[in-house]
Amino acid sequence: MRLELRGITKRFGALVANDSIDLVVEPGEVHCLLGENGAGKSTLMNVLYGLYRPDEGELLVDDRAVTFDGPGAAMAAGIGMVHQHFMLVPVFTVAESVVLGHEKTRGPLLDLDAARRQVREVSDRYGFGVDPDARIEDLPVGVQQRVEIIKALVGDAKVLILDEPTAVLTPQETDELIDIMRQLKAAGTSVVFITHKLREVRAVADRITVIRRGKVVGSAAPDASENELASLMVGRAVSLGVGKEPPNRGEDHLVVSDLVVRDARGARAVDGVSLTVARGEVLAVAGVDGNGQSELVEAMMGLVPAESGSVRLGGRELLGLGVREVLDAGVGFVPEDRSTDGVVASLSVAENLVLDLVRTPAYSKGLRLRRDAIRENATRRVAEFDVRTTGVDAPVGALSGGNQQKVVLARELSRPLELFIASQPTRGLDVGSIEFVHRRVVAERDGGTPVVIVSTELDEVVELADRIAVMYRGRVVGVVDGSTERDVLGLMMAGVPEDEARRQAQAHPTLAEHPDEHPDEVLGAAAGDAPGGAHRAPRPEEQPGTTQEAP
Incomplete structure (x- = not known):
């Protein structure tokens, strides 16, 4: 699916959050949207996802103008979004969370078996390893993010928007996400990756568009240096290293x-x-x-x-x-x-x-x-x-x-x-x-x-x-x-x-540090494989392998 934004402008009172932005996302590419916090990246994607209506400009899907009156319309058109703060209900199971909003029924009852099958199918296809019956609040943050991705893919998303997806991840979980993006790309899904982290952009991007103060200020190739990308973001030369001397430690x-x-x-x-x-x-x-x-x-x-x-x-x-x-x-x-x-x-x-x-x-x-x-x-x-x-x-x-x-x-x-x-x-x-x-x-x-x-x-x-x-x-x-x-x-x-x-x-060298060495490998040294799993609050009733039945 080819996605195009033409002249998108979004205002909030006197603030122009997006100023005549043009952007093209080609089928099966990872397109990174790079910019400082407050540059207008998330606003632009919220327009694309139907959360905001643009004040000017148009959206085109496969060269056909479309209008989204809400996220439901965007999802129906094949656009999914994983927000920085996950939209999951902690007490629900994975299967319940994935079908929430578009539940399938069997007679008067919710068909959770069908939901479980969908989760397993997508999870197995991409090697996510997500249990459909696991309770959301029991899952590491990195696995919760996979649930959000599964939810979008079950909805047949052809374009997946990831809004600052690494903000809550360990480096190993970030490496896993980078590998997932590569798998999605290989399967023909386009990924719009919103971030301000230069290292990750260079590891996974096919194309990079830089936004500054609501405007597109340029594009860059993935092999651009971090200093070049930082200069585009800020509009001036920036020193990324601190350049400190060894400490003179006292008592x-x-x-x-x-x-x-x-x-x-x-x-x-x-x-x-x-x-x-x-x-x-x-x-x-x-x-x-x-x-x-x-x-x-x-x-x-x-x-x-x-x-x-x-x-x-x-x-x-x-x-x-x-x-x-x-x-x-x-x-x-x-x-x-x-x-x-x-x-x-x-x-x-x-x-x-x-x-x-x-x-x-x-x-x-x-x-x-x-x-x-x-x-x-x-x-x-x-x-x-x-x-x-x-x-x-x-x-x-x-x-x-x-x-x-x-x-x-x-x-x-x-x-x-x-x-x-x-x-x-x-x-x-x-x-x-x-x-x-x-x-x-x-x-x-x-x-x-x-x-x-x-x-x-x-x-x-x-x-x-x-x-x-x-x-x-x-x-x-x-x-x-x-x-x-x-x-x-x-x-x-x-x-x-x-x-x-x-x-x-x-x-297991870090994938993000060495993006060309292991393009198809999922790291075995992932945070989720570490003792106790990845970061989450411990629960006194926890035991390995426990699942939560649907209410």
Whole structure:
């Protein structure tokens, strides 16, 4: 099936999300749609999938103009979509999830046997290994994604849209997905692969279209370098490497011992974690989202209580202190969700830059704020951190995500620190902003500050870390050198002990790193084959091979 978009324009008020976009997807090709976050990629695909109606332009299927009044019409035309956040019902089985919305009946009853046969047929055809009777909430994230793909293929999709499909996957699961895309292509299915990850694009693309600020700005061949692709995305030359010198480690300044933190359900989100961070080094905490990293940082910051253990900074116990006391102890903190926890959207840029300093004599006298001092500080910080704003009195909520993050960094790095913690420091940022953030983190390390980075982006971990602590289900699987191979880290993120991960990685080189070496091989060292399967919350009633009958 040949798919063509001509002059697609989509507006949201004054915002032009898609501006006269032309795009052609040929039969049986993997077409990568590359662009920064907010470039308009997902909006364009939502137009194609019938979730949005274009304000201008037309869609053509096999050279015939079509109009989709909803996803049902798009699916009927042979277009399927796997969203970044899966559209699955946790308590349903795989078979129930696949037929949801187009159920087959046998008399007055739901024909689940037919649904099971469909799942098995597609699963066997592509080697997915998905049990039709497995319950969705019991499946690893990578397998849940396969269920979404099966759902599209059962609906006879000729074009499959994958929207940021690797955002929640380990490197090994990403390799499996790349192999699945190749199999779909070989079977004649076209794949539109939406991403901002350059490594993956080069591993699987037949053609690459780059979108920037809602417009198509160019195309590239799969053999284009990552620097060339990044420059197309951003519109200028970008340095993708941090270029840091070896660390000048001092004494251990942060010591976390046997830390236990329970989540809202009472389960151990952090289960006996022990870590040390020296002055002048970056310790990166790696792991797939949801394995206790957030709770670890929140406990260190006094945001949630710890059940037991110790967090000592320069010999001083931080557990039991409130957030204000932790900040006053010299801890700089970039939270995971900047818009909710990092800035106050209605306050000005200048006010946000002194949120944790506003009580100091430099910026207040009694109950009165020193407005001139606050504005003078903001003017300096905006220039130093290259914050793009119409003025220091502009509300911070009017800034882009990258510039909001720069405001948070400017605030937290504008005072002497005993410890700097940054959780997902570049989530949602464009390549240019990532480059800036990484430089500032390394500069803080080089100034002698111990730095803790929590990131689910393995590229970021590898670039920044001097040492890497890998977490899986609330525990530290191991602490390794920052130069550790990505294959090893990916397996550890799936719960494989370090020694075994090194053995498996040596036996199975990463598909995404070596795209031409094993074009048809499904890696045996997949995360789903690791002890305990891939990342998911453990269930107390779990036993291997259990299935859930349909209600």
